[in-house]
Amino acid sequence: MVKVWIEKLLEEPELYLLRVDDDRIRYFEATWDIPEGITYNAYLMKLKDVVILFDAWKKDYTEEFIEALSSLVDPKEITHIVVHHTEPDHTGALPKLLELNEYKAQIIGTNFAKNLLQGFYGSDVVKNFHVVRDGEEVKIGDRTFRFITVPWLHWPDTMITYVIEDKLIFSCDAGGGYGIPRAIDDSDEEVVKEYLPYVTKYIVTVIGHYHKYIVQNIKKLKSLGIIESVRMILPGHGLIWRRNPVRIFEHYERVGAGIPTKDKVLVLYDSMYGFVEERMKVVIEELRKYNKKPVIYRFTDKEAPAVSDILGEVPDSEALIIGVSTYEADVHPRIRYTLYEILDKANYDKPVLIVGAFGWGGVAGKKIETLISRSKFELVEVVETKGRPTEEDKEKLREAVRRLIQWIS
Numbered sequence: 001m002v003k004v005w006i007e008k009l010l011e012e013p014e015l016y017l018l019r020v021d022d023d024r025i026r027y028f029e030a031t032w033d034i035p036e037g038i039t040y041n042a043y044l045m046k047l048k049d050v051v052i053l054f055d056a057w058k059k060d061y062t063e064e065f066i067e068a069l070s071s072l073v074d075p076k077e078i079t080h081i082v083v084h085h086t087e088p089d090h091t092g093a094l095p096k097l098l099e100l101n102e103y104k105a106q107i108i109g110t111n112f113a114k115n116l117l118q119g120f121y122g123s124d125v126v127k128n129f130h131v132v133r134d135g136e137e138v139k140i141g142d143r144t145f146r147f148i149t150v151p152w153l154h155w156p157d158t159m160i161t162y163v164i165e166d167k168l169i170f171s172c173d174a175g176g177g178y179g180i181p182r183a184i185d186d187s188d189e190e191v192v193k194e195y196l197p198y199v200t201k202y203i204v205t206v207i208g209h210y211h212k213y214i215v216q217n218i219k220k221l222k223s224l225g226i227i228e229s230v231r232m233i234l235p236g237h238g239l240i241w242r243r244n245p246v247r248i249f250e251h252y253e254r255v256g257a258g259i260p261t262k263d264k265v266l267v268l269y270d271s272m273y274g275f276v277e278e279r280m281k282v283v284i285e286e287l288r289k290y291n292k293k294p295v296i297y298r299f300t301d302k303e304a305p306a307v308s309d310i311l312g313e314v315p316d317s318e319a320l321i322i323g324v325s326t327y328e329a330d331v332h333p334r335i336r337y338t339l340y341e342i343l344d345k346a347n348y349d350k351p352v353l354i355v356g357a358f359g360w361g362g363v364a365g366k367k368i369e370t371l372i373s374r375s376k377f378e379l380v381e382v383v384e385t386k387g388r389p390t391e392e393d394k395e396k397l398r399e400a401v402r403r404l405i406q407w408i409s
């Protein structure tokens, strides 16, 4: 049985969280390996004469959503539905809800959201749609709702809602993360510590392609003066932030900007028969000699880490070292895919060292060199040699690692 949370968050205004813990999902967006699962959060606010729903759940949980919602309100009584972002993990249950609501509720969202909803679910769903512009304020009941667009965080339709009188931010995907936290909010530091790495992984895999917009949009919210005094940040996934609400946006900013954790170096390699691995042992030993802390992911005949986990390690690394074998005159397929995703989702200004091994003609190193030259990463060196590494090859590797360390410092 899937776990559903129905929690009262505030008495005034009367505000509820409706959260479902999706522990059945394996691959978010049919791509990202998330054994940690994810939650979908919707919120319900009851004011005098109006009932406002903020977002919904994924279609798979429509039945549970309607049941949870019905325990708080008759769906027919919902007067407004705010759609912050139309991705179906937040809107899948909407068509059924609107049917039960007899299409009485006014849907509020951006023009982009209206077009997308119509494309996904048909014209009926948008027949009572109120398009809001960036910064528009709408009085609903006795509260004022300001809608602020945050485009490309992570779709063009995305906006957040700021409730002026109560200083609440409904932030949808911004401020969200993977994982199924044991609590609903950030009051327990242990829960927060367990959860934050899943937030980083979520940011990189889901929003990473647009990571410059994270920094840009948070700057925009800061300039509006709504962050420093915010009382609660209520995201569409994961924990609610109310003990220290600013913290989640600070975390997003750090990941967006790629701020490194001191001494962390991401080491990533494939090795089919051990020759790349022999080289990487030399590299790792040299890193440790200089007090660097390598975080190691390897593709071998015994292990294949999730690319989503590797991506989550990039933003706070000081540097990357990639070990690669040449495979059919190309980059080994596992590294090829991983690197493609790193360059797309976690493209940061960080130094990279490439370590290659080949049998009869090294190609992988040169191909990676070309890819890196078109990215934000800076290539320190390609050390690519044949077969089993000689003592001379090993010395070259140690020198390259020292050069990388100098580059970092």
Ligand SMILES: Cc1cc2nc3c(=O)[nH]c(=O)nc-3n(C[C@H](O)[C@H](O)[C@H](O)COP(=O)(O)O)c2cc1C
Pocket (backbone or CB within 6 Å): 270, 271, 272, 273, 274, 275, 276, 277, 325, 326, 327, 328, 329, 330, 357, 358, 359, 360, 361, 362, 363, 386, 387, 388
């Ligand atoms: C399926 C396969 C394809 C390969 N293709 C090439 C190639 O195109 N060019 C080359 O120089 N070596 C090629 N090699 C040899 C490897 O690059 C070489 O053995 C390297 O040292 C492998 O590193 P490892 O021992 O860590 O797996 C290939 C090896 C395998 C198993």
